[in-house]
Amino acid sequence: MDKAGNRGREIKKPEYLPTYVSDFDKMIEAGGIERGSTILLSGGCGSGKSMFATQSAYNAAKRGEKVVYFSFDEDPEVIKRRVYNSFGWDLYALESEGKLFMQKVDPYDISRSIERIVRGRVLDSVVKSVGHTPPPSEEVTMPFHPDRVIIDSLSALSIASSDEQKYRAYLKVLFDSLRSYNSVNMVITETEQVPERYSRSGIEEFLVDGVVVFYNIRREAVRTRAIEILKLRFSDHMKKLVPFKITDRGIVVYLEEQVF
Ligand SMILES: Nc1ncnc2c1ncn2[C@@H]1O[C@H](COP(=O)(O)OP(=O)(O)O)[C@@H](O)[C@H]1O
Ligand SMILES: [Mg+2]
Numbered sequence: 001m002d003k004a005g006n007r008g009r010e011i012k013k014p015e016y017l018p019t020y021v022s023d024f025d026k027m028i029e030a031g032g033i034e035r036g037s038t039i040l041l042s043g044g045c046g047s048g049k050s051m052f053a054t055q056s057a058y059n060a061a062k063r064g065e066k067v068v069y070f071s072f073d074e075d076p077e078v079i080k081r082r083v084y085n086s087f088g089w090d091l092y093a094l095e096s097e098g099k100l101f102m103q104k105v106d107p108y109d110i111s112r113s114i115e116r117i118v119r120g121r122v123l124d125s126v127v128k129s130v131g132h133t134p135p136p137s138e139e140v141t142m143p144f145h146p147d148r149v150i151i152d153s154l155s156a157l158s159i160a161s162s163d164e165q166k167y168r169a170y171l172k173v174l175f176d177s178l179r180s181y182n183s184v185n186m187v188i189t190e191t192e193q194v195p196e197r198y199s200r201s202g203i204e205e206f207l208v209d210g211v212v213v214f215y216n217i218r219r220e221a222v223r224t225r226a227i228e229i230l231k232l233r234f235s236d237h238m239k240k241l242v243p244f245k246i247t248d249r250g251i252v253v254y255l256e257e258q259v260f
Pocket of ligand 2: 049073152
C-alpha cells in the first residue's frame with residue numbers, strides 16, 4: 001500500500017494503434033488512436049473517407065491486426081476489386097488469411113431489426129471465431145475479436161431509419177458494443193462539402209472520442225483535398241487543415257504544406 005492508501009491498483013496503460021495512413025499519425029501526439037475509442041470520419045461525398053478507412057484497414061491487416069469492415073453503401077467486392085486495380089492492395093489475400101472481414105450490410109435490414117438490436121441480441125459483443133456458421137443476413141456479427149472496426153457509413157443507416165428515436169437507440173447499442181471490443185473503431189458520416197454539422201443527427205459527434213474532417217475545397221477552378229483533426233479525447237493533436245492527395249499509393253498527407 002502506498003502513502004495515499006492505494007493497493008497498487010493496476011491502471012491499464014493506454015495502447016495506441018496507428019492509422020497507418022501516410023503521415024496522418026504524426027498529426028497525433030500519441031501517434032495513433034487509443035484502443036477502445038471510436039473516431040468519426042466526416043466529410044462530403046468523394047472527400048476520401050472510405051479511401052482513408054480502406055487504406056487503414058489494409059495496412060493494419062497486413063501488419064497482423066484483425067480488421068472488420070462493415071459496408072452499408074458499397075459492395076465489398078467492388079471495393080476490393082477497385083483498390084487492387086488502383087493501388088495493388090490485395091484485400092482478397094488478407095481476407096483468406098483471416099485477417100480481414102468485409103461484410104455488406106443492408107441498412108434496411110438493420111433498421112428492421114432495430115427492435116431486437118435495442119434488446120441487445122444483435123451486435124452485442126457477438127464475438128465469434130472464424131469459421132462459424134454465417135449469421136442470418138440481417139444480423140451484424142463479428143467473425144473474430146477485432147483490433148479495428150470500420151462502419152461505412154452511419155449516414156446510410158440513418159437514412160434507412162424512419163424513426164429518429166430508434167436510430168439514437170441503435171447508435172447507443174452500437175457505440176457501447178464497439179467500446180467493449182477494445183478495438184480502434186472508425187465510423188463514417190456523410191456531410192455537406194464544407195460541413196457545419198459532422199453527422200446527420202448531430203449526435204454522433206458527441207458520442208465519439210474523436211472527429212476527423214475531410215475537405216474537398218474549391219477555389220475558382222481548383223479543388224484541394226485537406227484533412228483536419230477537430231477533436232480527440234485521448235491525445236493532443238495538430239490543429240491545422242493539412243492538404244492531402246489521392247495518388248497511386250493511396251492517400252498521401254503533406255504535413256508541411258498549407259491549404260492554398
Ligand atoms: N486511383 C485513384 N487515383 C486518384 N484518385 C482516386 C483514385 N481512386 C479514387 N480516387 C478519388 O477518391 C474519391 C473517392 O473517395 P471516397 O473515399 O470513396 O470518398 P467518400 O468520402 O465519399 O467515401 C474519388 O472521387 C476520386 O477522386
Ligand atoms: Mg464512401
